[in-house]
Amino acid sequence: MGKFSTDINRSVGEFRLSAVLLSVLLSASASQAQPQHTLADQCPPSFALDSNNQCRLRNLYQLYDSLQDRGLGGLKTALPEHRDGFSPQQIDLGRLLFFDPVLSGDKNLSCANCHNPALGFSDGMDRSVGARGHVSQRSAPTLWNSAFLKVFFWDARAHSLEEQAIGPLFSDVEMANTPEQLLADLNQVDAYPKLFKQAFPDSEDAVVISNIATALSAFQSSLISLNSPYDRYAHGDAKALNPNELEGLNVFRSFVARCSQCHTPPLFTNQQVAVIGTPEPAGLPRDIGAAETFDAERLRGGFKVPTLRNIARTAPYMHSGRFATLREAAEFYTKGRGHAVPEGEELLLHWHISDPNLTDTELDRLVDFMGALSDESFMPNVPTQVPSGLLNSKTSISLVTASGE
Amino acid sequence: MNTKFKFVLVIIIFAGGWIMGSNNNVAPVITSSMGGASYSGGFQSVVSVSAVPQRTTKGAVIVVNPGDSIQAAVELAQPGDTIQVMPGTYSETVYIDKDDIHLLGVIQEGARATMDGLGKLNDAILYSGNNVVIENFRITQYKGNGIMGQAGNNLEIRNNVIVDTGIYGIFPQLGTNGLVEHNVVSGIEDAAIYIGMSDNIHVAYNEVFDSVAGIEIENSRHAVVEHNNAHNNTGGILAFVTPGLPIKTTEDVIIRNNFVLNNNTPNFGAPGSIVSGIPAGTGILVMAADDVIIEGNIISGNKTAGIIVNDHSFATTLTMDEESDPNSDRTMILDNVMLNNGYDTIPEVKAVALTELHTGLVDIVHVGSSNGSCIINRHRYRTIGIGGYAECDFTNTDSTESYLLAGGAEPRVIHSSERGEIAYMGVCTGCHSYRGRLIGPSVEIIQAMYAGNPEGLVEYINAPVKKRDNFPPMPAQNYLDAETQMAVATYMLALEK
Numbered sequence: 071m072g073k074f075s076t077d078i079n080r081s082v083g084e085f086r087l088s089a090v091l092l093s094v095l096l097s098a099s100a101s102q103a104q105p106q107h108t109l110a111d112q113c114p115p116s117f118a119l120d121s122n123n124q125c126r127l128r129n130l131y132q133l134y135d136s137l138q139d140r141g142l143g144g145l146k147t148a149l150p151e152h153r154d155g156f157s158p159q160q161i162d163l164g165r166l167l168f169f170d171p172v173l174s175g176d177k178n179l180s181c182a183n184c185h186n187p188a189l190g191f192s193d194g195m196d197r198s199v200g201a202r203g204h205v206s207q208r209s210a211p212t213l214w215n216s217a218f219l220k221v222f223f224w225d226a227r228a229h230s231l232e233e234q235a236i237g238p239l240f241s242d243v244e245m246a247n248t249p250e251q252l253l254a255d256l257n258q259v260d261a262y263p264k265l266f267k268q269a270f271p272d273s274e275d276a277v278v279i280s281n282i283a284t285a286l287s288a289f290q291s292s293l294i295s296l297n298s299p300y301d302r303y304a305h306g307d308a309k310a311l312n313p314n315e316l317e318g319l320n321v322f323r324s325f326v327a328r329c330s331q332c333h334t335p336p337l338f339t340n341q342q343v344a345v346i347g348t349p350e351p352a353g354l355p356r357d358i359g360a361a362e363t364f365d366a367e368r369l370r371g372g373f374k375v376p377t378l379r380n381i382a383r384t385a386p387y388m389h390s391g392r393f394a395t396l397r398e399a400a401e402f403y404t405k406g407r408g409h410a411v412p413e414g415e416e417l418l419l420h421w422h423i424s425d426p427n428l429t430d431t432e433l434d435r436l437v438d439f440m441g442a443l444s445d446e447s448f449m450p451n452v453p454t455q456v457p458s459g460l461l462n463s464k465t466s467i468s469l470v471t472a473s474g475e
Numbered sequence: 476m477n478t479k480f481k482f483v484l485v486i487i488i489f490a491g492g493w494i495m496g497s498n499n500n501v502a503p504v505i506t507s508s509m510g511g512a513s514y515s516g517g518f519q520s521v522v523s524v525s526a527v528p529q530r531t532t533k534g535a536v537i538v539v540n541p542g543d544s545i546q547a548a549v550e551l552a553q554p555g556d557t558i559q560v561m562p563g564t565y566s567e568t569v570y571i572d573k574d575d576i577h578l579l580g581v582i583q584e585g586a587r588a589t590m591d592g593l594g595k596l597n598d599a600i601l602y603s604g605n606n607v608v609i610e611n612f613r614i615t616q617y618k619g620n621g622i623m624g625q626a627g628n629n630l631e632i633r634n635n636v637i638v639d640t641g642i643y644g645i646f647p648q649l650g651t652n653g654l655v656e657h658n659v660v661s662g663i664e665d666a667a668i669y670i671g672m673s674d675n676i677h678v679a680y681n682e683v684f685d686s687v688a689g690i691e692i693e694n695s696r697h698a699v700v701e702h703n704n705a706h707n708n709t710g711g712i713l714a715f716v717t718p719g720l721p722i723k724t725t726e727d728v729i730i731r732n733n734f735v736l737n738n739n740t741p742n743f744g745a746p747g748s749i750v751s752g753i754p755a756g757t758g759i760l761v762m763a764a765d766d767v768i769i770e771g772n773i774i775s776g777n778k779t780a781g782i783i784v785n786d787h788s789f790a791t792t793l794t795m796d797e798e799s800d801p802n803s804d805r806t807m808i809l810d811n812v813m814l815n816n817g818y819d820t821i822p823e824v825k826a827v828a829l830t831e832l833h834t835g836l837v838d839i840v841h842v843g844s845s846n847g848s849c850i851i852n853r854h855r856y857r858t859i860g861i862g863g864y865a866e867c868d869f870t871n872t873d874s875t876e877s878y879l880l881a882g883g884a885e886p887r888v889i890h891s892s893e894r895g896e897i898a899y900m901g902v903c904t905g906c907h908s909y910r911g912r913l914i915g916p917s918v919e920i921i922q923a924m925y926a927g928n929p930e931g932l933v934e935y936i937n938a939p940v941k942k943r944d945n946f947p948p949m950p951a952q953n954y955l956d957a958e959t960q961m962a963v964a965t966y967m968l969a970l971e972k
Binding site: 112115116117118127128129130131132133134135136137138140142143144145146147148296297302303305306307308310320321323324325326327330334335340341342343344345364366368369372407418419420421423424425447448 | 550568570572573597598601603604605618619620623624625626627628641642643646649650651672673674717719720721722745746747748749792793794795796797884886887889894896897898899900901902904905906908953954955956959972
């Protein structure tokens with residue numbers, strides 16, 4: 071862990087293959103990548119296997135309650151409801167699919183291109199790059215703790231992990247696949263029909279889109295990060311945060327900075343939409359965000375409040391990656407309500423966007439505290455080989471060198 | 476020309492109304508609120524004077540003298556302890572991240588333990604623990620809040636004097652079962668007492684003044700607000716739903732027997748804040764809150780209106796939230812004493828008044844749709860927009876003493892076998908698997924070493940020592956409580972795969 075290459079750039083189009091070449095390559099690689107793949111029969115860390123072969127999440131926050139069971143509050147507060155109950159096999163199949171470029175239209179992108187475990191399951195870029203080098207409008211959010219989310223995407227347009235997973239697969243500017251192509255490709259890989267059958271024994275024809283979505287959701291819901299220094303402090307270890315981090319916690323939850331009003335523990339998001347008025351990258355128009363999702367002008371420029379867990383791993387920050395460092399991201403909030411909203415732009419800014427006049431020291435301490443929200447102790451194993459045998463031009467290589475398998 | 480014509484028309488209609496009224500001068504039906512049916516639709520009422528359970532054993536008393544740090548005492552304190560802060564001035568932020576701490580100022584001949592933020596410090600007291608009591612402080616010149624909780628059930632905030640302190644004077648948030656009483660709070664830029672996203676709350680015998688909002692019950696349920704004196708604020712007592720917050724409702728609020736007087740202070744809330752939209756001269760405001768009962772208050776001299784009931788459309792600065800119901804349903808207005816309200820009201824109220832040809836003072840104004848609202852003795856008040864209010868089928872709330880939880884909100888009960896699994900899966904599996912090495916040795920190896928000896932394993936996880944050269948040292952798990960440590964040790968030793 072922690073040794074992954076971060077050398078990922080935007081030129082992912084260079085290994086594009088023609089369709090003919092691809093099918094040759096697929097069958098060739100499948101025959102090389104033979105016997106290996108038997109799916110795990112044990113759950114990932116933090117999950118207990120129940121008698122129905124389902125993995126059930128266990129974490130210390132289950133010792134606590136929360137108001138109205140909403141999973142919001144302070145230190146010893148329960149988390150929001152979560153997704154679990156997938157089988158070990160489904161989670162493991164999801165892991166293989168997640169890292170397999172066969173999922174993309176041009177066989178060059180896997181989910182891990184934009185959600186790279188080495189980069190906090192994000193990609194280190196301001197705005198992510200999809201098929202044919204298309205630069206998207208927004209940055210890739212982390213997948214850590216997505217089991218606890220109720221809304222997905224920056225603009226809050228999806229309401230389940232499955233719905234989210236399908237989005238990028240068939241988006242023309244992301245993985246640019248089609249359902250027909252994807253199923254055909256997976257069926258061409260020798261291992262996949264068998265693996266799908268292991269993961270979905272009750273399915274007549276297991277290689278179907280809904281099972282792909284289930285498997286990807288199963289894997290994503292297994293990405294649990296709840297053992298940071300902050301968590302140890304929350305559970306009662308008064309020494310788990312150093313004095314600077316503690317000072318930062320108190321700035322974070324103070325009603326001057328008001329961070330915790332939206333980035334509410336224990337998940338460090340309240341999962342609401344907020345209009346905060348960050349600047350767009352130079353030359354780009356205002357991203358209206360949730361205004362489109364909800365057809366509501368009042369939400370113009372509104373985005374889902376992101377979790378801050380593992381936030382130190384996922385620079386740059388904000389929906390279009392406008393801020394390179396956590397320090398700059400924190401500083402945005404103290405430069406004045408609406409300071410970055412251009413003339414003539416009408417935004418109904420969130421009421422907690424105020425003028426807190428934080429000192430430089432307070433900003434430093436906030437950064438210290440956010441750093442104490444990092445925990446990757448349940449990092450999944452990155453496969454050295456994927457069933458298609460396709461090694462992705464960039465990510466797979468860097469991922470493979472770091473693999474524990 | 477046109478305007479003059481309309482004006483004349485209005486006069487004629489008014490004259491007609493007056494004549495008809497005088498011809499039908501029948502004495503109204505007076506409903507007695509003494510005896511009769513009591514409200515029964517709320518949370519189960521209890522007779523309770525406290526929110527924090529009585530201690531069964533006495534903890535230590537830690538005394539803090541001027542020059543000492545209150546926070547140092549908090550760090551020293553164990554759950555069950557009491558910290559007594561002697562009169563003097565203390566400039567610090569105190570945070571209580573543990574349970575069952577009583578933080579008491581000592582008052583000697585009127586001199587209080589004073590927390591002074593010097594205009595530089597953020598908040599005076601933050602807490603997250605359960606069963607916290609904060610009493611008898613004087614708090615002034617903080618930039619953020621006087622006393623603020625995020626989570627923390629069973630809280631008592633009592634007999635504090637909070638003057639010229641930032642955004643909120645007293646702000647418990649995301650907790651259950653709280654008592655806020657006998658505090659004097661003034662000069663606050665937002666709400667003097669702000670109950671946010673909380674359940675089972677009792678706010679009583681407080682004096683709140685010279686603030687934008689006196690007492691605010693926001694996105695909270697089962698609250699009684701009684702015997703307070705809310706005067707000279709912009710708005711006196713508010714019960715409302717702010718859209719865009721993660722907890723969506725305000726329900727079951729009784730506002731009774733309060734003084735709500737002369738709340739005409741010009742609004743000095745921060746631009747963009749929710750309360751910045753409150754018109755000066757608001758006595759009681761109900762916005763998008765359901766099942767609010769207003770009873771027995773003396774509401775006097777509030778220049779916009781005595782009681783305003785409205786929906787979210789009234790407030791143009793609020794965000795859109797499709798999960799948030801914008802209407803105030805089931806507002807229930809019982810007997811109140813209302814004098815000289817609405818004498819200098821705002822154009823929005825005048826516009827609504829015009830539709831009913833109402834002129835002059837305004838005791839009660841309802842704007843927007845509402846279901847199931849009711850009132851008794853409506854003839855007493857100068858009202859606008861309550862034509863849809865039925866006659867209440869009860870006359871008082873005498874049967875409701877408080878909505879506090881007798882004995883306190885109970886912590887979640889976790890069986891020890893479940894506790895062991897939670898701790899093992901949640902923490903240990905990052906480094907230990909049943910078979911084979913991850914970061915630490917396998918559970919099989921651990922079982923061989925500690926068979927039949929969970930106590931020995933507890934001892935080790937409390938203070939690990941490095942045993943193997945090629946393994947990293949294990950971090951101590953001593954933050955887990957004794958019960959959890961024993962549960963996880965027992966669980967690990969019994970694990971079969």
